[in-house]
Amino acid sequence: MDVIAETKAAGEGRKARGGRTRQTILEAAVDIASAEGLEGLTIGRLATQLSMSKSGLFAHFGSKEDLQLATIETARTVFIREVILPAFEAERGVPRLWKLCDVWLSYVQGGVFSGGCFFAAAASEFDSRPGPVRDRIAGIMKEWLVTVRRAIVESQEAGQLNTDVDPTQLAFEFNSFELGANWAFKLYGDKQAFARARESILERLRRHSTRSGASLLPPIKQKRGRTCANR
Amino acid sequence: MDVIAETKAAGEGRKARGGRTRQTILEAAVDIASAEGLEGLTIGRLATQLSMSKSGLFAHFGSKEDLQLATIETARTVFIREVILPAFEAERGVPRLWKLCDVWLSYVQGGVFSGGCFFAAAASEFDSRPGPVRDRIAGIMKEWLVTVRRAIVESQEAGQLNTDVDPTQLAFEFNSFELGANWAFKLYGDKQAFARARESILERLRRHSTRSGASLLPPIKQKRGRTCANR
């Protein structure tokens, strides 16, 4: 996976001095932007929080747009570290597919970014504003969607998921549940939403799994009252 | 339904003169805000577009927050007219439940607001910004969720939907599909997303419907070729 290869190269910095503070700036920028948005991420605000001058900070980036793009790239690195890599420790097929969704929900729930999913927030902020920022966000979210879809296809190739399910359709559904949980959590502080999303995803995985695939899913959790005696 | 009662009262205006321009302002405001956001909705921009002075326009509202709140209320009125009322023409039960979702998707697809779903955009803009604006948006979106949930319960009471399905869970799923379609449409211009959301919703309705409920759903559409017609 190209994603894994690039994590090695990203380690060491540019010119040692400036590279380090630049990284420090970007880490703070990601945190602010996830809560206040990429436009609410103000150079003055960022400088104050880091006890720097506006101009000193600004010198690290040629423009505000560059700062936004660099912030997005940093967020992507965090996302890969916090979601993609852990999920890829699970074996290819249904286990990895499930873990991708599970870890994603945990990453929002656990407050990796203080404003929920960084990219969901950025996408809705820039979706009506054409330009490089919007394009990059769209590209990164597509990466995610493609990763989920590929995990679905691999599950089918491994004989763990029925081949009569459309991978694109299922990826759309999983992504929707994640967006829905993120929405409910951010707007209402509803932590139950994550459990709901997990239940919806698991229900679908179970229904479409072959026997060999179903055995790789977590055991059915008993609901209060009654459970999947449905149908 | 209280929603229907309030459509009658909203007809006539306040002081005839001022009420009319105020309404004109708000209609333009809703359109701008749906694309540029409630914060991107600038008083100067609004005044320019309407060939008014900033101060003359501003006098209709005591503050920017008041303008935002009034804009939200106007958007809600549009939403009720364009989505709720048409859906409530369908008979109670599964037909109304399906039509609620179907009309919602059409309302985004058809560009009632040029920036997709007004409330989805506003929610993600203000979900990390406490205050009256955020509270009102959250309240309105809850109204919608409750309306969908009630339609589910009514479908069960009418014996058209199996009672072993959790209404809150199903409402979460339908809402997620709508958010997912809105997301794909705004970020990628993907019109197929609406068809995908409809398919997901219908599939679930069919699976959980009783015989009497299933007969009230639209006929099954044949898919092109095999499921592999996607990209």
Added chain:
DNA sequence: ATTTAAGACGAACGTTCGTGCTATATACCG
């Protein structure tokens, strides 16, 4: 015909934004 009140206007306020220019401090290299 006179008074009153509302609506719209232009100008200006103070603040904050992104962005340049210029000077100083700090670190690295011969």
Added chain:
DNA sequence: CGGTATATAGCACGAACGTTCGTCTTAAAT
């Protein structure tokens, strides 16, 4: 040690923001 980049700071700018103020026009009420 001195010299040269590089990093940061200080300062100022033009524009845009929300907001306030005083004035003029216009239509209704007396």
